[in-house]
Amino acid sequence: MPDTVPSDAYGRILTAIDVGEYRPGNRLVESELAERLGMSRTPIREALQRLETQGVLARDGRSLIVASLDHDQLGELYVVRAELEGLAARLAAQHAAPEEVAVLEDMLAEDEGYRDDPDALSRANKRFHRQIHLASHNRFLIRQLEGVRRSMALLTSTSFAAEGRTPEALAEHRQIVDAIRARDGDAADDATRAHISAAYRTRLRVDAEDA
Structure with missing residues (x-):
């Protein structure tokens, strides 16, 4: 893990991807992340939307998955x-x-x-x-x-x-x-x-x- 772990939902999810806890193709579920990070679903939802906009996450049907690079x-x-x-x-x-x-x-x-x-x-x-x-x-x-x-x-x-x-x-x-x-x-x-x-x-x- 990095020396410092962000406290916000966006930073913590991005860090988890960065260190390999979530890998390309893995599905991210809002409710599971909220429970794991001990946060309400609203900041989790906002973080997932931001990461999708940035291309870190992608849509697979109705699910969000960690994107991959061809x-x-x-x-x-x-x-x-x-x-x-x-x-x-x-x-x-x-x-x-x-x-x-x-x-x-x-x-x-x-x-x-x-x-x-x-x-x-x-x-x-x-x-x-x-x-x-x-x-x-x-x-x-x-x-x-x-x-x-x-x-x-x-x-x-x-x-x-x-x-x-x-x-x-x-x-x-x-x-x-x-x-x-x-x-x-x-x-x-x-x-x-x-x-x-x-x-x-x-x-x-x-x-x-x-x-």
Whole structure:
């Protein structure tokens, strides 16, 4: 589970999807969620409607299910992610406070301890990228990246589970942080785009093997 759990219905349902408690194709029932979360049905209903509008949930007859991404949608998502994440890293190289860079360095050191735990590393990876988003100091970009994060929650597995991906990803994170610390926006952008491209290739390979 994440370090902090939201208190509102929308945030708690989205977090449950993000950590895999609900996976693509799973049905979400208003009454069951209200009982599970200890909330009235009204905020649950509003949260489900919001998530459907955002494309996180989809209709299956009269039921709401967690949406899934097809091959084309996955490609479209990674194109947008590479553009936005690259821009965030470029802006972080320009605007990150020294303390924010230090936090990224701390995260790199901590993540070394998750080499044998793909799920923990996946959660750490989300924190790492979120920290770069915040270090960009651009609220409009951060808002767009939140939309990307919601869509990434619809992926059924983590690419860190693929053989050999963990050491590659950690090395890529190091390159990104080194560029941000050096205040080299071009290098930060390039390293981030290469990182997202490698993650996409890994996911395509995993999906092909599972087909």
